[in-house]
Amino acid sequence: MLASQRKQQILAQLAQDKMVHSAALSVQFNVSEDSIRRDLRELAAAGLLQRVHGGALPVSAAIAPFETRKNVQSQAKKSIAQKAVKLIQPGQVVIVDGGTTTTEMIAQLPRDLPFTLVTHSPGIAVGLIDFPLIEVILLGGVLFKHSVVTTGSAMTETASKINADLFFMGVTGVHPAAGFTTGNFEEAGVKRLLSQRASETIVMASEEKLNAASAFAIGDLSLASTLIVDSELDARLQDALSHQGVAVIF
Known part of the structure; x- marks a missing residue:
């Protein structure tokens, strides 16, 4: 699976469950936790999620000017x-x-x-x-x-x-x-x-x-x-x- 496809699935799961955990995603996608952390870091940089210890949460849209x-x-x-x-x-x-x-x-x-x-x-x-x-x-x-x-x-x-x-x-x-x-x-x-x-x-x-x-x-x-x-x-x-x-x- 391409990293871009994995990211889309992470966002879909986040929208459904309101929380994702790095360790569980690592097992689910059969990749290292470092790869998952990189995915989450890049998604956070794009403003698509909020990273927290051990995973990520949906990002609030209420931080605009x-x-x-x-x-x-x-x-x-x-x-x-x-x-x-x-x-x-x-x-x-x-x-x-x-x-x-x-x-x-x-x-x-x-x-x-x-x-x-x-x-x-x-x-x-x-x-x-x-x-x-x-x-x-x-x-x-x-x-x-x-x-x-x-x-x-x-x-x-x-x-x-x-x-x-x-x-x-x-x-x-x-x-x-x-x-x-x-x-x-x-x-x-x-x-x-x-x-x-x-x-x-x-x-x-x-x-x-x-x-x-x-x-x-x-x-x-x-x-x-x-x-x-x-x-x-x-x-x-x-x-x-x-x-x-x-x-x-x-």
């Missing part, structure tokens, strides 16, 4: 956002992550809902100028332009003094083995910190993020109390979420 991501699954994000705003109660302190789904979420907020919103996204903050009952706290720092959020020591020091009721966390991948992931090392650390500052963490995930992974782990699925989705979950992901005590809102 912000402007590109705004047009991905836009209707699904709107549906998810409508469910998310119903979880916010008057008087709460709510941390809102940056991202295209949270940008859609603030557009769905009712004008008569008084609460305090904390964010490290300048875009989220500016989007709430015309909401007189929402107090907005913007966490400053170094601007990470890819996601249009602030990072760095100034941002994390201020965030560490917040005690919030809810944190709406953006992710690029939700996978039963890899947990919640994102495409930037600094952002992963910021998301972990913000999750620690809230009583409950809520993740909103459109279909392209499910059973997919990016390079940097935020945490296990147990990091979230609730996952909001707009499509049915396969049995493996549903079981993993249930085992970790994560409620799912469809």
Whole structure:
């Protein structure tokens, strides 16, 4: 079998099983693990999968630039956002992550809902100028332009003094083995910190993020109390979420 044919079969198996293991592929194709690792390395370089220790996972499509991501699954994000705003109660302190789904979420907020919103996204903050009952706290720092959020020591020091009721966390991948992931090392650390500052963490995930992974782990699925989705979950992901005590809102 040609290497190109083997790669196509690896991708097909990955799409079906949501995970492949190098050792098992080596036996299946009767080639060395070095050959399989080379295949996976080349497929990863082409952006077709995410390599992990011992194998590979489906790569998340949600790591494109912000402007590109705004047009991905836009209707699904709107549906998810409508469910998310119903979880916010008057008087709460709510941390809102940056991202295209949270940008859609603030557009769905009712004008008569008084609460305090904390964010490290300048875009989220500016989007709430015309909401007189929402107090907005913007966490400053170094601007990470890819996601249009602030990072760095100034941002994390201020965030560490917040005690919030809810944190709406953006992710690029939700996978039963890899947990919640994102495409930037600094952002992963910021998301972990913000999750620690809230009583409950809520993740909103459109279909392209499910059973997919990016390079940097935020945490296990147990990091979230609730996952909001707009499509049915396969049995493996549903079981993993249930085992970790994560409620799912469809």
